[in-house]
Amino acid sequence: MSREPVAASPLPAAGPRRTAQPPPDTGRDRVLRAGLVADAPIRTRRVGFKESVRRFWPLTRGDRRWIVLVCLCAIVAALAETVAILVFAELTDNALQKGSVSAFWAPAALWLGVAVAGGVVGYLGNSLAAWTAERFVMRLRARVFAHLQKLPPHFFQRNRRGDLVERLTGDVDAIEQLVVTGLVQAATATFGVIFYAGAAFWLRWDMALVTFALAPLFWIATRRFTGRVKEVSRRERAADGAITSVVEEGLVNVVLTQAYNRQRDEQERLRREARSWLRASVTSARLNELYEQIVEVLETLCVLAIIGLGAWEISAGRMTLGQLLAFAAFVGYLYPPIRDLGQLGLTVTEATAGSERLLEILDARPAVTDPEPAVVVRAPSRAVGAVEACRVHFRYPGGTEEVLKDFSFSAVPGELVVITGPSGAGKSTLAALLLRFYDPDAGSIRLDGIPVNRLPLAQLRRNITLLPQETLVLHDTVEENIACGRDNVTHGDVVRAARAADAEVFIAALPDGYDTVIAPGTSRLSGGQLQRVAIARAMLRDAPVLILDEPTTGLDTLATQRILGPLRRLAAGRTTIVITHDLDLAADADRILVLDRGRLVESGTHAQLLAHRGLYATLFHTHPPSHNGAVHTSPPVRPVADGDRRLR
C-alpha cells in the first residue's frame, strides 16, 4: 500500500498565483468494507478529535519550540508573498502601464529580495516541519511498540499480527497528520487567510466583502463530506491491516499452503480482502475528487465575480489595473488556505480513525505489572531456585472455564519435575504463571518462598529460563542468538556454551561460523540444531530454574538423542520442570505430575504411577515405542519395573 509523505508542506509556494492543490490523499490508499471490519480482531472504540489530540499531544514534548518556529516561518513566508503582490501592483501601474524603466528597478529589487527571503524561510520551515513530524512518528511508534511488548500472550493470540503491524505503520503516520502536520497546516492556512484577506480589504474593502461573502460555500462543501470520509477512512485503516495480515500469514504458512495445495484458497483470501479494499479505495478517491471539483467551480465563481466588478470599477475610474491584478492575486492566494482549512477537517477526520486504532493498543492493559516499591521483597539477584505453586486457580482473561483448579506443587534445585497430561490440561499455562505472564486468580506462585508478584518482573524472569516448544530465533548472527538476553558476554562464553550444547561442530561448519546470520523460519539449521542453539542460549543465561516446554516435539529419534546430552548438562543442579507428552522423558524424573482438565490428578515417580494404573499408566501404554532416554543427570537413575526405557 502506498504512503503519502508524512509532512505535507505547510508553507505557501512562491509565485504570483498558486494553483489549487488537490485535497491530500490522506487515506493513503483507501478503504474497505463492512465484512472486513467484522473480521478485524480489535473492536474499535469511537474516539473524537479532542480525545485524540489530548492523548497524543504530550508526545510533542521537546519539539514544541520547533513547531512554533515552523509556524513562524509560515507566517514570514505568507508576509513575503503579501509584500510581493503589492510590489507587483506597483510595478504594473508605474512601470508597465506608464512604460517607465526607471520605475522598474527599485520595486524589482525589493521583489527579488522578498522572494529570496521568502524562499530561504520556506526552505527552512519545510525542512524543520519534516524533521519534527518524523521525530513525532518515531516517538509514537516507539511508545506503541514498547506498550505492545508488555501485553500478555492472549492479546497476540486474539489479534492478527498483520493488523498490529499496520497499526504501527499506517496508523502512526495518520496520527502525525493530526498532531504535527495538521497543526502546522492550520497555522499556515490561518495566517495566510489573515494576511491575504487583510491586504485585499486594504486595497478595496467593498470588493473584498462581496468576494468573501462566497467563502462560507467552501465550508458548507467541506462539512458535507466529513462524515462519509471518516467512515471510509475507518474502513480503510482496517482494510490495510487485513491485507497485511493475509500477506503475512500467507508467508508464514507457505509450507502448509504448498503441501496442502492451498494456493488458490490463499489467493482467494487475498483477493477477497483486496476487493473490499479496492471498493473502499475507489469510494474514497471519488469523494475526494467530487470535493475537488465542487471547490474548483466555487473558485471560478469567485474569480468571475472579481473580474466583473473590476471591469466595472476600472471603467468608472475608481481602480487601476495594477490594483485589480493585485486584488485578484490576493483572492487567488486566499482560496487555497481557506480550502486547506476545510480540507484539514477531512484530514483530521481521517486521522482520528487511525487514532482510534492506536488507542485500542495503548489502552490494552498488561496482564501483570511490576509490583509497587512498597510491596517488593528484597531478594538476592540470583535465586536459589525453589519453585512452589500453592492452591492455584486460574482462568484466562475473557475465558469461561478455569484452566487450573486448586493446583499445588513444589520443586527444589537439582530436582527434575515432569508435568504431563492430555492436551489442553493446562501444562503450558502453568509455565505462563511461573514466568508471571499472568497472575493466578487465587493461590500463589513462589520463588524461594517469595510470591512472584512481589519480585520485580525483570528479576523474576532473569531467574527462569524458558525453552518453549518452538525455538525462538532472532534475525541476527548465531553468536547474538546465543548471547541473547545477557549483557557483557564474550565470544569465549558463547563458544563454551555452544560446546556444552553440542552445537560447536555444526556452527563451525556454517559459512560464517558464529557470524552466520539466521532468521526465524531459517532453513540453515535443522530443528534439532536450532534446539541446541536454544540450549546454548539457556546455558549462557544460567538461570537457576529451567522450564522445558515439549523439548523433543518435532524431533526424530536421532535428533532427540542428540539433544538429550546437552539437556542433561543444562538441567544439572537447576530446578528443572519439563512439560511433555513424551513419557520417555518422564521415566527418570524425580516426580511426575499428571494434570487433567486443570487438576493435578496423579503425582509420583514413573514406577509409582505405573503401579497406580491410573491416567499416567494409560498415557504411557498408549505412548509410541521408546526412542529417547531421559534428561536427568543425578542422582543415578534406578531401573524401573516396567523395563528401562532410557538410553544412557
Ligand SMILES: Nc1ncnc2c1ncn2[C@@H]1O[C@H](COP(=O)(O)OP(=O)(O)OP(=O)(O)O)[C@@H](O)[C@H]1O
Ligand atoms: N490465551 C488463552 N485464552 C483462553 N484460553 C486459553 C488461552 N491459552 C490457552 N487456553 C486454554 O487453556 C487450556 C489449557 O491450555 P494449555 O496450553 O495450558 O494446555 P496444555 O496442557 O499445555 O496443552 P498441550 O499439551 O496441547 O500443549 C486449553 O483449554 C486452552 O484452550
